[in-house]
Amino acid sequence: xxxxxxxxxxxxxxxxxxxxxxxxxxxxxxxxSTFIYNVDGNPAKVNNFSFLIGGEVLFEKERFEISTGLNLxxxxxxxxxxxxSFVCDFDPVNGIDIYNSYARxxxxxxxxxxxxxxxxxxxxxxxxxxxxGGTFYVKASDSFDHFLVECREVESEINLRxxxxxxxxxxxxxxxxxYEFIKEKFTLYIEPIIEYSIDQVFDEGIxxxxxxxxxIPNNLNTLEFGLRVGFKL
Numbered sequence: 001x002x003x004x005x006x007x008x009x010x011x012x013x014x015x016x017x018x019x020x021x022x023x024x025x026x027x028x029x030x031x032x033s034t035f036i037y038n039v040d041g042n043p044a045k046v047n048n049f050s051f052l053i054g055g056e057v058l059f060e061k062e063r064f065e066i067s068t069g070l071n072l073x074x075x076x077x078x079x080x081x082x083x084x085s086f087v088c089d090f091d092p093v094n095g096i097d098i099y100n101s102y103a104r105x106x107x108x109x110x111x112x113x114x115x116x117x118x119x120x121x122x123x124x125x126x127x128x129x130x131x132x133g134g135t136f137y138v139k140a141s142d143s144f145d146h147f148l149v150e151c152r153e154v155e156s157e158i159n160l161r162x163x164x165x166x167x168x169x170x171x172x173x174x175x176x177x178x179y180e181f182i183k184e185k186f187t188l189y190i191e192p193i194i195e196y197s198i199d200q201v202f203d204e205g206i207x208x209x210x211x212x213x214x215x216i217p218n219n220l221n222t223l224e225f226g227l228r229v230g231f232k233l
Contacts, residue, residue, distance in 0.1 A: 020059035020066075027230025028053050029193070034223045035077050035201075048077045050224075054113065058232065065119035065129070073137065075201075075222065076108040104147045109166055109201070111137035117174060131176035131193065142166045165203040172197045176228070191228040197221045 029052040054071025080102055117133030176193035201220050 020061045023058040023060060023187075023232045024056065025058070025187075025230050025232035026053075026055050027228050029226040029228040031195075031224045031226030033075055033077070034225075035220055050074045050076050052113075052226065052228075054115075056115070056230075056232075058119075063121040063126075065121070067117045067119060067133075068115060071113040071115065071135075072140070073111045073113050074108065075111065076106075078104075078106050080104045102149050104149070106143075106145050108144075109142040110140040111170060112140050113137045115174065119178075126182065127180050129178055129180070131174065131178065131191070133174045135172045135174060135195070137170040137172070139166055139168045139170070167199065167201060167203050169199070170197055170201065171199050172222075178228075185233060187232040189228075189230055189232070191230075193226045193228050195222075195224040195226065197223075 031050050031052060033048050033050045050073075052071055052073040054069055056067050056069030058065055058067040060066075113135045114137075115133060115135040117131050119129045119131050121129040172195045174193060174195050176191050178189045178191035180187050180189040199221075201222060
């Protein structure tokens with residue numbers, strides 16, 4: 001009975017996917033990542049450049065295309081705060097030098113991503129398409145470090161993983177538009193893409209000190225602008 005159901009399921013799957021043309025490809029995506037959060041009701045953000053690489057399989061029929069695959073994404077933010085410290089930054093002879101003391105935070109998270117996107121080719125020659133979809137991410141690793149420098153010497157070093165918990169999963173929405181250069185069975189494409197996380201990145205803890213007296217809470221989402229370059233066969 002179970003074997004019969006399995007054979008029937010495989011037959012139905014084959015009949016469905018036989019209507020689609022199958023393609024595969026790889027891509028790399030430099031991206032500009034923005035952490036979005038609120039401090040006392042006021043929006044704020046921290047920016048950084050990062051990247052994403054991946055492979056994809058595509059099922060195509062007429063002007064429609066369904067794509068999925070697997071990717072590796074890096075999400076990072078580096079923040080340096082030169083808030084004035086009168087102990088070290090003020091010199092009665094040389095004046096004020098804000099670079100004598102500062103706080104620096106570095107955040108880095110790696111994710112494995114499983115995307116599901118729907119493409120619609122606008123033009124009959126299939127050179128231009130719109131993309132709408134989402135990606136489900138699973139955390140691979142993370143690191144968070146904080147350095148406090150006073151009078152040009154490291155006063156403290158804190159591993160923020162002790163007080164910050166990163167969620168194991170993250171879901172994003174994707175929106176893009178791509179232009180394809182087609183030559184026989186080889187396709188090269190360039191795709192500006194926007195990705196927004198509908199989940200918050202952290203479970204608990206503070207994130208960054210924007211000054212010596214202000215902490216960022218964990219209500220933090222991401223907005224990313226990328227330029228994907230890839231090929232399909």
